Amino acid sequence: MARFVIRRLLQSGVVLLGVTLVVFLLLQLVPGDPVRVALGTRFDPQTYEALRARAGLDQPLVAQYFNYLGRALTGDLGVSFRSGRPVTSIVLERLPATLSLAVTAVVFAMLIAFPLGVLSAIRSGSFIDHAARVFSQFGVSVPDFWMGIMGILLFAGVLGWLPPSGYVALTEDPARWASHVALPAATVGLVTASILTRFIRSSMLEVLSEDYVRTAEAKGLRTRVVVLRHVLRNALIPVVTVVAVQLASLLGGVIVIEVLFAWPGIGRLTYDAVQARDYPVLQGAVLLVAALFLLVNLLVDILYARLDPRITVR
Amino acid sequence: MSSTRFRLAGATFALMLVAVAGCTTGEGVDVDGADGAGAGGVLNAAIGGEPDQLDPHKTSAYYSFQVLENVYDTLVEPDANLEMKPSLATEWTTSDDQLTWTFTLREGVKFSDGSPLTSADVVYSYTRIIDGKLNTAYKFATVKSVTAPDPTTVVVALTAPTPNLLANLGGFKGVAIVQKSNVESGEVTTKPVGSGPFAIGSYSSGDNIRLVRNDNYWGDKPKLDGVTFTFVKDPTVALQNLRGGEVQWTDNLPPQQVPALLDGDDVNVRTVPSSDYWYLALNQARKPYDDVNVRRAVAFALDREAITKAAKFGLATVNQAAIPENSAFYYEYAPYRHDPNQARQLLDQAGVSDLTMDLMVTSEYPETVTAAQVIASQLEAIGVNIKIRTLDFAQWLDEQGKGNFDSFMLGWLGNVDPDEFYYAQHHSGGTFNFHKYRNPAVDQLLDRARTETDQAARKQQYEQVAKQIVDDASYIYLYNPDVAQGWSKQVSGYEVRTDRAIRFRDVALAR
Numbered sequence: 001m002a003r004f005v006i007r008r009l010l011q012s013g014v015v016l017l018g019v020t021l022v023v024f025l026l027l028q029l030v031p032g033d034p035v036r037v038a039l040g041t042r043f044d045p046q047t048y049e050a051l052r053a054r055a056g057l058d059q060p061l062v063a064q065y066f067n068y069l070g071r072a073l074t075g076d077l078g079v080s081f082r083s084g085r086p087v088t089s090i091v092l093e094r095l096p097a098t099l100s101l102a103v104t105a106v107v108f109a110m111l112i113a114f115p116l117g118v119l120s121a122i123r124s125g126s127f128i129d130h131a132a133r134v135f136s137q138f139g140v141s142v143p144d145f146w147m148g149i150m151g152i153l154l155f156a157g158v159l160g161w162l163p164p165s166g167y168v169a170l171t172e173d174p175a176r177w178a179s180h181v182a183l184p185a186a187t188v189g190l191v192t193a194s195i196l197t198r199f200i201r202s203s204m205l206e207v208l209s210e211d212y213v214r215t216a217e218a219k220g221l222r223t224r225v226v227v228l229r230h231v232l233r234n235a236l237i238p239v240v241t242v243v244a245v246q247l248a249s250l251l252g253g254v255i256v257i258e259v260l261f262a263w264p265g266i267g268r269l270t271y272d273a274v275q276a277r278d279y280p281v282l283q284g285a286v287l288l289v290a291a292l293f294l295l296v297n298l299l300v301d302i303l304y305a306r307l308d309p310r311i312t313v314r
Numbered sequence: 315m316s317s318t319r320f321r322l323a324g325a326t327f328a329l330m331l332v333a334v335a336g337c338t339t340g341e342g343v344d345v346d347g348a349d350g351a352g353a354g355g356v357l358n359a360a361i362g363g364e365p366d367q368l369d370p371h372k373t374s375a376y377y378s379f380q381v382l383e384n385v386y387d388t389l390v391e392p393d394a395n396l397e398m399k400p401s402l403a404t405e406w407t408t409s410d411d412q413l414t415w416t417f418t419l420r421e422g423v424k425f426s427d428g429s430p431l432t433s434a435d436v437v438y439s440y441t442r443i444i445d446g447k448l449n450t451a452y453k454f455a456t457v458k459s460v461t462a463p464d465p466t467t468v469v470v471a472l473t474a475p476t477p478n479l480l481a482n483l484g485g486f487k488g489v490a491i492v493q494k495s496n497v498e499s500g501e502v503t504t505k506p507v508g509s510g511p512f513a514i515g516s517y518s519s520g521d522n523i524r525l526v527r528n529d530n531y532w533g534d535k536p537k538l539d540g541v542t543f544t545f546v547k548d549p550t551v552a553l554q555n556l557r558g559g560e561v562q563w564t565d566n567l568p569p570q571q572v573p574a575l576l577d578g579d580d581v582n583v584r585t586v587p588s589s590d591y592w593y594l595a596l597n598q599a600r601k602p603y604d605d606v607n608v609r610r611a612v613a614f615a616l617d618r619e620a621i622t623k624a625a626k627f628g629l630a631t632v633n634q635a636a637i638p639e640n641s642a643f644y645y646e647y648a649p650y651r652h653d654p655n656q657a658r659q660l661l662d663q664a665g666v667s668d669l670t671m672d673l674m675v676t677s678e679y680p681e682t683v684t685a686a687q688v689i690a691s692q693l694e695a696i697g698v699n700i701k702i703r704t705l706d707f708a709q710w711l712d713e714q715g716k717g718n719f720d721s722f723m724l725g726w727l728g729n730v731d732p733d734e735f736y737y738a739q740h741h742s743g744g745t746f747n748f749h750k751y752r753n754p755a756v757d758q759l760l761d762r763a764r765t766e767t768d769q770a771a772r773k774q775q776y777e778q779v780a781k782q783i784v785d786d787a788s789y790i791y792l793y794n795p796d797v798a799q800g801w802s803k804q805v806s807g808y809e810v811r812t813d814r815a816i817r818f819r820d821v822a823l824a825r
Contacts, residue, residue, distance in 0.1 A: 032708025050447035082366035264520025
């Protein structure tokens with residue numbers, strides 16, 4: 001197990017190195033000059049050159065990349081073009097907001113998707129099955145920003161139950177955090193729930209048609225036991241992967257939702273960094289997201305072994 | 315690009331729904347400030363984006379200056395009519411040759427941390443901008459030296475008479491007086507220390523900036539305990555926050571809703587004409603736009619009223635010159651009536667037919683995207699085919715810098731002195747003359763007016779400049795937009811300013 005984890009971590013290091021290179025090169029292809037953006041319309045050639053030099057953009061690309069890499073190894077991801085602040089702290093500051101939104105959204109999604117998916121599979125063709133399918137079709141096809149605006153107008157506008165936007169840290173005031181996270185998490189969670197519901201349903205149906213399920217039923221086990229012990233447990237394995245991938249992608253920040261709800265997370269940071277061509281911040285954010293993705297995948301692999309003893313980690 | 319579409323689409327849906335839903339009354343106000351007698355409360359203000367940084371000399375973002383306006387002081391500052399009035403400097407004298415300006419500083423001014431602000435800080439601030447070639451260095455182009463003979467005297471020596479020196483030294487907070495130790499510690503980017511009515515309390519990246527009252531402020535003490543700026547990008551959401559009482563002030567209002575808000579009575583919304591202007595520029599380095607007749611043809615083909623209606627929902631004043639009516643330098647000149655026949659004749663004279671013209675606009679300023687569609691249909695009527703290129707601002711600026719465009723639409727924001735309206739844009743050596751306009755007579759006038767100390771003569775020279783630029787269609791001016799801001803009924807003492815400076819120093823909050 002320990003060897004497995006170490007090997008995976010080393011592999012992750014190589015992947016991250018690849019990520020830095022790809023991101024760095026891609027950014028060179030994006031049109032738009034960060035220094036021009038920083039100066040805005042007040043353009044002055046002297047100021048322009050001075051700012052370019054301060055940002056290190058006057059150096060050759062190869063030098064820029066290796067300087068970046070060298071510092072990155074020591075945890076220094078450079079400084080933001082826009083604010084002049086260290087990227088490492090900018091990116092880490094945004095993590096709690098995104099983390100709390102992503103986890104809440106996934107929990108919300110699971111609370112909806114598990115009962116709905118399981119019920120619609122074991123009562124296939126029933127009213128609840130149809131309702132679940134309509135729900136998941138709705139969730140994946142309606143744009144999330146539209147749902148977000150509808151949510152704001154209904155819950156913040158008409159009913160006045162929730163604040164329309166903003167963020168309060170969980171550690172600062174849990175109650176106000178909850179009221180602020182509710183709308184964005186529900187918006188993101190609905191989409192995730194739709195995807196999960198479909199997946200759980202089809203995974204359950206697949207297992208339900210297995211021979212050992214028929215055997216279990218033939219043994220005279222109660223449906224409850226069959227579903228919980230034999231079907232659900234086996235159906236869960238692929239579902240774990242999907243939940244993990246969903247969580248990992250939400251950790252990358254839900255750009256549109258974070259921008260809409262003025263949520264200070266990674267997604268909004270990425271959006272602002274792209275607009276300003278703030279390469280160091282963009283690189284830092286992508287690197288962090290890639291690292292989180294790798295970490296979640298590693299945890300999933302370990303979890304697999306727990307769920308299914310036939311899978312061993314070597 | 316998609317973000318603009320998303321915002322517009324979102325705003326449209328919201329408009330429909332708000333109309334159905336009606337308005338809700340606000341609940342209690344969420345203020346974090348100290349309670350008790352005499353406490354002024356904390357005003358929550360929603361602005362459309364986050365400042366890139368708070369160093370006044372290094373930022374160029376309007377979002378930064380919305381905050382910094384309340385934190386910093388300049389030697390002089392514009393009043394409501396944009397005339398320069400004493401601030402840190404109480405009086406000033408000019409030498410007979412106009413080359414030496416001597417400023418007397420207010421006695422006993424302190425930074426918000428209690429340390430004294432003296433002439434040494436003024437020298438430090440200006441030297442920092444000039445030597446570091448920082449964003450506002452161009453405002454000090456004629457400054458030879460800045461010295462401090464004693465703690466309350468600053469002497470600015472010039473290489474040439476500079477009649478607009480006061481506007482340069484006080485037009486906006488980009489030339490603010492900063493504290494040396496604050497700059498050297500690097501804290502100026504997130505926790506700047508100024509001498510203004512408020513001080514930075516805390517800055518939570520991506521979320522909010524909290525200002526607290528500066529008890530060391532030299533002027534009348536602000537009535538508010540503090541101001542919290544939050545960053546709400548979506549105007550529909552910002553308006554919802556205002557209506558719901560989450561915020562008490564915003565300038566991020568959905569433009570299409572402003573006319574209805576002006577008539578409504580749930581929130582206060584005011585508009586004033588701004589000193590900004592929006593224009594169309596044709597690239598004179600490319601044929602056939604080097605021909606004045608082609609440019610004039612475009613100017614005659616445009617129906618500015620229609621453009622303004624589409625792009626600004628009527629919240630603007632059409633203007634064929636740059637400087638708005640409320641300025642002392644306003645020059646009434648409107649030779650281009652909407653006349654497609656005249657436009658076609660001018661194109662014939664130039665020998666141009668079947669013209670296809672690129673029009674570069676940016677999603678950063680959605681009004682350019684909307685206006686471009688109207689402009690395209692108007693120019694189609696005279697046989698000019700428009701290809702609209704919508705770019706994000708970074709790419710837009712890149713293309714502009716390289717001269718890769720037939721035409722573009724953009725605006726200039728926050729100009730005060732006529733030199734700022736014309737020199738960089740229309741002088742053949744101007745740093746913003748990307749459309750390559752060149753007229754020796756205009757160059758000469760601009761150089762002369764820049765150093766003309768007789769105000770009447772100066773005004774007259776700028777009128778000549780304005781007339782020539784309009785006749786040459788160097789820029790085809792379209793309109794001066796209004797500034798629209800909204801605040802809750804609890805707020806008193808707030809005034810919308812034409813230069814978009816957001817001042818909360820005299821504001822009170824009823825509770």
